Amino acid sequence: MKYLDEYRNPKLARQLAHGISEITTHNWTIMEVCGGQTHAIVRFGIDSLLPGEITLLHGPGCPVCVTPVELIDKAIEIAVRPKVIFCSFGDMMRVPGTGKDLLSVKAEGADVRMVYSPFDALKMAVDNPDREIVFFAIGFETTAPANAMAVYQAKKRNIKNFSILVSHVLVPPAIEAILSSDNNRVQGFLAAGHVCAVMGYNEYIPIAGKYHVPIVVTGFEPLDILQGIYMVICQLEKGRAEVENQYSRAVKKDGNPQAIGIMNEVFRIIPRKWRGIGEMPKSGLGLKHEYSEYDAESRFGLTGYRVEESSECISGLILRGIKKPFDCEAFGKNCTPERPLGATMVSSEGACAAYYRYRRIAPNQ
Amino acid sequence: MCLAVPGQIVSIEGNDPLELIGKVSFGGTMRKVNLSCVPEALIGDYVLVHAGMAISIIDASEAELTYQYLKEIDDLATAEDEANEIS
Numbered sequence: 001m002k003y004l005d006e007y008r009n010p011k012l013a014r015q016l017a018h019g020i021s022e023i024t025t026h027n028w029t030i031m032e033v034c035g036g037q038t039h040a041i042v043r044f045g046i047d048s049l050l051p052g053e054i055t056l057l058h059g060p061g062c063p064v065c066v067t068p069v070e071l072i073d074k075a076i077e078i079a080v081r082p083k084v085i086f087c088s089f090g091d092m093m094r095v096p097g098t099g100k101d102l103l104s105v106k107a108e109g110a111d112v113r114m115v116y117s118p119f120d121a122l123k124m125a126v127d128n129p130d131r132e133i134v135f136f137a138i139g140f141e142t143t144a145p146a147n148a149m150a151v152y153q154a155k156k157r158n159i160k161n162f163s164i165l166v167s168h169v170l171v172p173p174a175i176e177a178i179l180s181s182d183n184n185r186v187q188g189f190l191a192a193g194h195v196c197a198v199m200g201y202n203e204y205i206p207i208a209g210k211y212h213v214p215i216v217v218t219g220f221e222p223l224d225i226l227q228g229i230y231m232v233i234c235q236l237e238k239g240r241a242e243v244e245n246q247y248s249r250a251v252k253k254d255g256n257p258q259a260i261g262i263m264n265e266v267f268r269i270i271p272r273k274w275r276g277i278g279e280m281p282k283s284g285l286g287l288k289h290e291y292s293e294y295d296a297e298s299r300f301g302l303t304g305y306r307v308e309e310s311s312e313c314i315s316g317l318i319l320r321g322i323k324k325p326f327d328c329e330a331f332g333k334n335c336t337p338e339r340p341l342g343a344t345m346v347s348s349e350g351a352c353a354a355y356y357r358y359r360r361i362a363p364n365q
Numbered sequence: 366m367c368l369a370v371p372g373q374i375v376s377i378e379g380n381d382p383l384e385l386i387g388k389v390s391f392g393g394t395m396r397k398v399n400l401s402c403v404p405e406a407l408i409g410d411y412v413l414v415h416a417g418m419a420i421s422i423i424d425a426s427e428a429e430l431t432y433q434y435l436k437e438i439d440d441l442a443t444a445e446d447e448a449n450e451i452s
Contacts, residue, residue: 009435012435012436035366035367036368061367062366063366089366091366117417118417119399120417140366142369142420143415145420146399146416146417149383153383153384156383194368194369194415197420197421220368227431227434248424248430248431249423249431250423250424251421256402256403256420256421258401258404259402262401349366
């Protein structure tokens with residue numbers, strides 16, 4: 001067992017898809033929340049294996065996509081300062097702010113470095129005591145424990161030349177925003193397996209009850225996703241609305257208590273603006289007061305940025321499952337991954353970028 | 366972005382529970398991983414790693430159950446195909 005290849009068997013995938021067809025008697029609309037799942041669905045053509053009655057909508061769970069333009073502008077503003085080494089996950093480097101992206105300011109001479117983990121950035125701070133190391137801390141709940149731990153260690157080890165630019169968002173408020181919208185189409189959710197590996201799935205139980213939607217915690221391999229869909233359809237066909245766990249090899253009901261503990265030590269829940277959606281209350285994380293000296297925004301005096309997003313872009317409607325990429329006039333024309341207009345085209349895990357890469361032609365053409 | 370990759374713990378070092386570091390093999394490629402959120406992990410365990418941090422120990426018996434379930438679907442479908450061929 002390597003816990004990877006076993007879940008990619010094409011013959012089993014076809015059998016599972018056949019099983020889904022057998023139990024489906026009505027039209028159903030399901031949303032996968034996580035961008036990693038969107039990418040896998042489009043890459044492996046999972047939606048094309050499903051019966052016509054099932055529509056998959058692609059949710060807002062791509063942190064690169066929903067990081068607001070203002071924060072990217074702030075990242076660039078910090079990165080070009082003397083003595084700064086600006087560290088970021090690779091996914092964030094090509095995402096354009098108002099004018100430029102991090103890769104282009106690197107080309108112009110700024111010291112921007114791609115890192116695999118916040119711990120790499122922390123080590124860089126130790127190795128370069130005369131430089132200011134700033135880490136772009138983006139992500140959902142999956143990434144929050146690592147980023148929290150890096151800040152915790154910085155404080156404990158008295159590392160002063162390290163700070164983080166925080167853009168942390170949370171999944172449950174986004175699901176609630178979608179379900180409480182008047183034009184909501186979503187009848188069932190695949191919840192993001194790795195977010196739940198950290199947080200567990202207790203938070204989803206009241207949401208499933210309140211809005212009467214099945215929510216199935218689902219993994220990322222093709223067979224995981226198909227099994228998650230199977231479990232959602234089973235519930236929908238029987239009129240049930242419960243939280244179930246497909247990804248039991250990695251997710252426990254209460255999540256990972258140590259990971260939640262370190263998040264709660266360092267972060268607090270705050271309102272956050274999401275690119276394409278706008279500000280949502282209690283939808284993100286910020287540093288607690290005790291750790292505010294590690295907040296790059298206050299360290300570099302950056303507040304009060306406000307940027308208008310393109311009015312041509314419908315990414316907000318796509319992120320909420322109201323529209324799909326092919327519904328957009330700009331898709332593939334004046335909006336491409338090289339010149340994106342908005343959230344869902346900026347990262348490979350965004351629905352528009354995944355469609356652009358794997359599926360240029362609309363299904364009915 | 367929220368992808369986490371399964372890897373097998375090869376060695377564990379450090380006594381401070383918050384600085385627990387492991388060497389983890391991802392199909393032969395070794396990386397140092399922070400294990401402080403999986404303090405019960407043992408050498409040989411598979412962990413899910415994201416951004417340099419292990420966020421979960423993969424439960425081998427649960428993985429086996431899921432896989433057996435998938436195999437059962439395959440076996441049922443194969444039996445159905447054979448029945449169709451005979452009829």
